[in-house]
Amino acid sequence: MPLDDAPAPRVPLADVTPAIALGPLDGRYRPTVAPLVDHLSEAALNRARVEVEVEWVIHLTSHAVVPGAPELAPDEQQYLRDVVATFGADEIAELAEIERTTVHDVKAVEYFLKRRIAAAPDALRADTVLPRVGELVHFALTSEDVNNLSYALMVRGAVHEVWFPAAVALTDEVAVLAAEHADVPMLALTHGQPATPTTLGKELAVLAHRLRRQLRRIASDEYLGKLNGATGTYGAHLAAVPDADWQMVSRTFVEHLGLTWNPLTTQIESHDWQAELYADVARFNRVLHNLATDVWTYISRGVFTQIPVAGATGSSTMPHKVNPIRFENAEANLEISCALLDTLAATLVTSRLQRDLTDSTTQRNIGPAFGHSLLAIDNVRRGLRALSVDVAMLARELDANWEVLGEAVQSAMRAASVAGVAGMDNPYERLKELTRGRRLTADDMRSFVGSLGLPADVTERLRNLSPASYTGMASALVAHLE
Template sequence: MVTIDAPVELQGTEYCNYRSPLSTRYASKEMQYNFSDQKKFSTWRKLWIYLAKAEKELGLDITDEQIAEMESAIHDIDFAAAAEHEKKVRHDVMAHVHTLAERCPLAAPIIHLGATSCYVGDNTDLITLKHGLDLLLPRLAAVISRLAKFADEYKSLPILGFTHLQPAQLTTVGKRASLWLSDLIMDERALSRARDDLRFRGVKGTTGTQASFMQLFKGDSAKVRALDKRVAELAGFDKRYLVTGQTYSRKVDLEVVAALSGLGATVHKMCSDIRLLASRKEVEEPFEASQIGSSAMPYKRNPMRSERCCALARHLITLHANAANTHAVQWLERTLDDSANRRITLAEAFLTADATLLTLLNICQGLVVYPKVIARHIAQELPFMATENIIMAMVQAGGDRQVCHEKIRVLSHEAGAQVKQHGKDNDLIDRVKKDAYFAPIISQLDKILDASTFIGRAPEQVTEFIEEEVDPVVSKYACVLKEVEKPVTLNI
């Protein structure tokens, strides 16, 4: 049996309890607050106030004094008392109803009037999801904005392209970054759509039929419908789900988590690319002056930020299956096996996405490019890639294509042997220069081997992409970008 072996004076402190690294190391204070108990239960109280206000407007016997009393207690929550109530009643909503009733005796008779637990639980979750997306979208826009500047700055710098992780035709540093940007633009669209699609559950009752409210309003269907609409308006929603079971459909959670999971896939791909480039010493994430890469190997410059992003993103990706399975097993009007799961999954999805974007912004603010290393790598591979151009130049100078092709083939294999078998540099061009057959084009070789002639329309593509697709997205967040784009300092 495992026992607590910590000193007595430490037992019960935060250091003897499990603490999520999302809250202690990675996620922002704003996102932590969004999923905090204070935010959750003060939102419950706001929802009870919205309900009371709307019911009063529609004719129920509720006074301004009762509403004012509840308004004075929105943030004044006795968590200890609520915990004691929950131990007795084994019901979190009723525990907080009792706690608020003790704080607001005048309003006690009308708190939670006609509502079911999901009135506060589900509507609070929808508010939290909305606010969470409101936090994430500007962070994502800041990443897009900074990466766009990087792509534009390096749109004309040639670099080896890779297919199958083997050297392929040249691209540019900026063009490669535009591929990351393109995915991020799709993520912004998905997250924006998820946010704009969010509706309010409203007041629907125990199985979604609004039967309790029909009783309260003596069968007046129009008033019940007006109540549903008015509460949604007070909560800041212009749309509501017109049909629900006891809960709003967990398909909503799935759509939101799917968008977050998609962002995770994008970040994992991008940061994996950065890690590969760092191993080639072509592009690096920022590395602080006092940062240690390895306790045993002091020369190392590990891409720890990109590795962190990949680690967090991998967790974010897996949460999609969790949300999908939770929706799939909601029987009929609702089962409670979603509750414990959603407490974990929804919070972790947003906190993980938040931490990932903060780290990614830090990376994008300090990406370092090493043009000379890139040029050396190009020089090792470009002679092979230029063989077709050499053949074309020889044909234009009067040579026979088939003869030229055979000569280039033989020389290429000889140069390849020097690289692979003897570990030497690629000497194909030297071999071409020494072969009298190629004398007619020797003066053209420097031009033929100019890396900038192998990048096609990459610079123009980057410019067009930024102007047509990136700038309109960034402009949506112009009013908040200055604040969000401030240099990010990672906690650890």
Template sequence: MNLTLLTAISPIDGRYFKSTQSLRYIFSEFSFFKYRLKVEILWFKKILKMYKIIKIQKIEKTDVLFIDNILKNFTIKDAMYIKSIEKKTNHDVKALEYFLKYKFSTSKKLSSMSEFIHFGCTSEDINNIAYALMIKDSLNRVIVPFWSEIIGVLKKYSIEYKNSSMLSMTHGQPATPSTMGKEFLNFYYRMKRQFFKLKKIKILAKFNGTTGNYNAYVAAYPKINWHIISEEFIKSLNLVSNPCTTQIEPHDYIAEIFGCISLFNNILIDFNRDIWGYISMNYFTQISIDQEVGSSVMPHKINPIDFENSEGNLGLSNALMNHMINKLPISRWQRDLSDSTVLRNIGVALSYSVIAYHSILCGIKKLKINNIQLLKNLNDNWSVLSEAIQTVMRKYNIKDSYEQLKKLTRGKKISQIDIYNFISNLNIPEIEKKRLKNITPANYIGLSVQIIEKETK
């Protein structure tokens, strides 16, 4: 059976192929080989710059160009050749080393220096930096831009809906009104916090040999300060050096990043569920697309499928990331391989998030606020003003203020006339009675508008 979008086991490579294409250029096995090849080549070039100390030939610009072109012109055919070597070595990084030696064999000068490929390295020196670069690129190119777009959309609708009063629901019951803009703002503010938190997390890397002590390097060249060389190399890749490791970089920073993404996703799940509920309450209608159907048997339906799709995929993403958060920082003694297969699924975890981000942005664009329904729900629930009335009564030290409003409103259908009659009989100044009578469920929104204006400047 040929591999097509319809025969792929994972929906990431099938149904959602287009949505995850941006990550495919970072986390596919081909890309993983290319990132590792980049690290190997850059380390080799770093060694070459130390030619006087190491006592090797100085190479010419044409040799550097030859080396750079190995990476620049890396193809699927090259990756397949590495895989053929791996079948014999049963070790992917060693196969990559042999591939580079094969490439160098066509250059007399470089062939004589091929033993300095992968010099002093353990495979994890190469892998951990490759993963760090992959994660860095996925954040900068994919995740952060998606977050920026989602946060920007929430900010936009916070402002657009700032005067759209709505009946709040606490415990699923009518409660003190808010505005739809303020409810969007709540999510905007929460997601923005995670956005800034994510950007502050340092992406770490190590390049210090088999148990983190530069043993092999020191054995070969004891007078070189390999710690400084390692720091310079890692810094040149715009990563942060982790000086204290075993054979592996302990992956704590990955757990921190995934913790931040997972929390962002949970906030987005909360948003999805709220919007889903508002659609069911008719606070929002959804724009109808002629060719779409909502049910195979019920022609009238427009289902909130984008928000449901987003919620489901965010759950899958978080399940994988939460496993990685718990697993990756743990390694038996100086190294075990249980992290290796988990790390290969970083792209899978992020892919489910990206699918969800696509869906949420698509879903929001279909929403149309229903101010008529919002106002109807408010006018059907005058009892929510009991909070305001009993608080003003407390201001004038009226005994049992809360209890009086409880007796009037709890579990009862209260009209505007009932509220007005109650206010008229209060022993408070007439100016306060007039002010209370001017409060309606639609305008009892506190400082929601001002909060929106302040936080979206």
């Protein structure tokens, strides 16, 4: 329904320069995620397309695939590769200008590169053979031959050079914390209730171990590529040069780019490798989300105290607050990242018949998916560095929960019963009656143990046991991270 009063005129923010970012990754959080721009932005996509086209020309001429094509000299190959190396603001603008005419992004890349080849005599040397190979740009290719290879290069670069190193650094920092606190006893909570004690280091080690397992999966993921024409049949290739071994040419080219060759596709590379990678990254995210919620809970319990940042404000009205915002921010960004990664993985594996365009728009959201994950990793790392362990609080909490030794006592009674010691009937039930829903003191537990009639050595062992010492092999288990 119409408003009664028209709003007063405002400055249109869309017209403000420099342009205002619509999303937080290119606005508030830009400094953290900026390294991904070099791999997963629209400009990075166009640079990767130029790289694929350049390497295709060099590959065709180096292997004498097309009869009559001259072999390029080293300086001519370098001239082409320099088009990629120097790709920057001016080239981005030039490509955009060409695309306004072509209304086709890959065709714009073809024309852009042909301009550089035509300019080679003036830019390189008068007798260069480069003008003779202009028609080898995009030779026998479909746009998806260029795009699938470009995305594989981009995603591989983003993962190997930006996301993975950050994820490894985070996991290593968690492992260091685990080692530092391997011997710090802590009351465990199962279902939120006091349970068999553990150590803080062992619980952090569990999370580091889970994260490392996902990183090993991600490190082994493949990046596939194809080059086989409009419907995956090499139709144009054979029509143009019937005597070439096009499968070998395709395979060696894809492998030259450092990718795994996919021999059977439709017009598009099937994207299954992307779905596999994104599922693994999403699983890493979810384990990291578990770490963030656990640390948040430990902060709430007082296990961790947060080191205040000078000048920072925790609340607009409550000056005492030091909020666990790094972990809360991480939770939210991990959830957004997983939502995008799940959508990418689910959408990209389906393409109607030989080709539809759903993947085109979908793949343009790979950057935000990794951006929100990278932002979360950064937040968790910063949050962990601002934590201090309250060892005294942990000791008090353990000393207030002697009933957790009920498990140890009833287990010792079971063993004694098997060994033939009399009076060990119904050990679980007797400890349940003593401890369930009750708080016991040290004297309560020791008195009960002394009344059981256990062998003297067992009685002594149990009477010397305390919640703080009842941590089993927790400390030693941290060594599995080494």
